[in-house]
Amino acid sequence: MEPLSPLLLGVLGSFAAGSMTALGALPVLRGQVPRAATRDMLLGFAAGVMLAAAFFSLIIPALTQAGVTHEGRVVPALIVCLALLMGMGAIAALNEALPHEHFAAGPEGPVAPRLRRVWLFIIAITIHNIPEGLAVGVGFGQGGIEGGLPLGLGIGLQNLPEGLAVAVALRGEGYSGRRAFTVAALTGLVEPMGGLLGAAIVTVSAALLPWGLAFAAGAMLYVISHEIIPETHRSGHQNRATLGLALGLVVMLFLDVTLAG
Numbered sequence: 001m002e003p004l005s006p007l008l009l010g011v012l013g014s015f016a017a018g019s020m021t022a023l024g025a026l027p028v029l030r031g032q033v034p035r036a037a038t039r040d041m042l043l044g045f046a047a048g049v050m051l052a053a054a055f056f057s058l059i060i061p062a063l064t065q066a067g068v069t070h071e072g073r074v075v076p077a078l079i080v081c082l083a084l085l086m087g088m089g090a091i092a093a094l095n096e097a098l099p100h101e102h103f104a105a106g107p108e109g110p111v112a113p114r115l116r117r118v119w120l121f122i123i124a125i126t127i128h129n130i131p132e133g134l135a136v137g138v139g140f141g142q143g144g145i146e147g148g149l150p151l152g153l154g155i156g157l158q159n160l161p162e163g164l165a166v167a168v169a170l171r172g173e174g175y176s177g178r179r180a181f182t183v184a185a186l187t188g189l190v191e192p193m194g195g196l197l198g199a200a201i202v203t204v205s206a207a208l209l210p211w212g213l214a215f216a217a218g219a220m221l222y223v224i225s226h227e228i229i230p231e232t233h234r235s236g237h238q239n240r241a242t243l244g245l246a247l248g249l250v251v252m253l254f255l256d257v258t259l260a261g
Helices: 006-030 036-069 073-098 117-172 177-204 207-231 238-259
Strands: 100-101 107-108
Touching: 006 100, 006 117, 006 177, 036 073, 036 117, 036 238, 073 117, 073 207, 073 238, 100 117, 117 207, 177 207, 207 238
Parallel strands: none
Antiparallel strands: 100 107
16 A cells, blocks of 8 residues: 555645544534633643644754755754744735634724624634644645644644634624534634645755745744734733643643654
8 A cells, every 4th residue: 555645644634633623613512612711721722732833843843954955054044034934924914915803802904894704703713724734734745644743633632722712702793503613613624725735835845845844833923923822811811821821832842752753
């Protein structure tokens, strides 16, 4: 039996990670809505997972790969720094170009008075999920199953509270439990598209690998700083959110060290 191609691994791995969004939204089908403090701690956990994944699974391997093709330390460092900024800039541009709405901060991007609020939420979560799928795709594309498994598991874990947050927000807007679950589940399906893009980038040329790794890391860091952490600190639950971040960080670190080849 032939091994799966990096492209297929990237799509399947990011699809599995994105599917965890639906699992996280399951409580709303049973009418179970966690308290705000618990939701903020879970979102903090998601931020910690993404933070650890950005550094240990993406930035450090990017520096290593850049050092293979370029002598010295200056050029590899410049490549990774530039790609990081490009990743952050790309998500920032999406934030400016697409109308969307955050759970507490309200609308951002162009004004779209005819666009229903539910679609503004969907666009916001879609923006969040693009770098996650991209990161998983890059992981599988550059390291096969061993390289992508820690990232896939970590991103899947952080999708659990993200799916719950979406479903709870939609329930607060008056949507039924079934519809809120369905919408939350669908937001995770953008990740395979990001996974395909990420795997394709790093399989085209070895020289693109450090760029792809660092670009995905930058995109994730933007989401952490601009979206998730501010969201968890708005309601006075910053202590629990920080605890969640610490737990997410060490869980992802453990997964990366123990599962990576």
